[in-house]
Amino acid sequence: MINLLYYLDTASIDQIKRAFDLYPMSGVTTNPTIIARENTNFLGLLKEIREVIGTEKDLHVQVLSSTAEGMLEEARYLHEQIGGELYIKIPVTPQGIKAMKLLKKEGMNITATAIYTADQALMSAMAGADFVAPYVNRIDNISGNGVDVVSQIVTLLHNYGLDTMVLAASFKNIQQVHDVALCGGQSVTVNAEVMDGLLSHPLTDSSVTQFINDWENVYGKGKITNNL
Numbered sequence: 046m047i048n049l050l051y052y053l054d055t056a057s058i059d060q061i062k063r064a065f066d067l068y069p070m071s072g073v074t075t076n077p078t079i080i081a082r083e084n085t086n087f088l089g090l091l092k093e094i095r096e097v098i099g100t101e102k103d104l105h106v107q108v109l110s111s112t113a114e115g116m117l118e119e120a121r122y123l124h125e126q127i128g129g130e131l132y133i134k135i136p137v138t139p140q141g142i143k144a145m146k147l148l149k150k151e152g153m154n155i156t157a158t159a160i161y162t163a164d165q166a167l168m169s170a171m172a173g174a175d176f177v178a179p180y181v182n183r184i185d186n187i188s189g190n191g192v193d194v195v196s197q198i199v200t201l202l203h204n205y206g207l208d209t210m211v212l213a214a215s216f217k218n219i220q221q222v223h224d225v226a227l228c229g230g231q232s233v234t235v236n237a238e239v240m241d242g243l244l245s246h247p248l249t250d251s252s253v254t255q256f257i258n259d260w261e262n263v264y265g266k267g268k269i270t271n272n273l
């Protein structure tokens with residue numbers, strides 16, 4: 046069975062708690078900008094996120110080093126400190142690709158990130174990445190087509206029989222998420238607003254209100270199926 050995996054792209058504990066309570070979430074993704082936004086102790090924050098989501102949900106954390114050796118050291122440190130289903134996010138630079146090859150040999154989970162082209166994604170997959178993260182909205186913003194890039198990646202991964210999955214990122218609207226799902230992207234990471242937006246519809250709200258009004262007109266205010 047193929048699922049669409051939903052990830053929350055945030056380090057806000059409140060947002061994570063709410064989304065994991067309500068929605069079928071697979072994990073949390075972060076990047077240095079997202080972490081810096083919280084302006085708090087880095088390791089403490091990540092440990093708190095791990096505590097909230099549990100050890101079986103995926104947590105994606107990015108390294109900052111510019112050399113493969115530095116990335117490896119950060120990855121080992123993060124593994125030791127955070128644990129659980131941890132994915133080390135590595136940008137698709139030449140040193141990043143080298144780090145992916147080496148980290149794979151150590152059995153670590155890898156998410157290749159900062160992807161703007163299908164070829165970057167393909168090379169990351171060949172280097173051992175478990176996920177590849179194309180930045181849909183940022184591609185749209187440079188007059189590209191983010192969904193087309195995702196679609197090309199899906200095709201390439203399929204053509205070469207690779208198990209690597211797309212983790213489409215950088216969404217600004219619901220249509221982008223919808224189009225990624227239609228073209229076979231296996232997972233999406235979205236902010237809290239987009240996550241809520243995937244569900245919300247004013248006619249759903251008015252239908253629910255109408256049901257309650259019709260029911261209460263007959264059975265009485267506050268009555269529900271198990272207290273008639």
Ligand code: G3P
Nearest residue numbers: 054075076183214215216
């Ligand atoms: O984590 C990478 C990606 O989600 C960035 O999104 O909104 O900063 O373009 P955004």
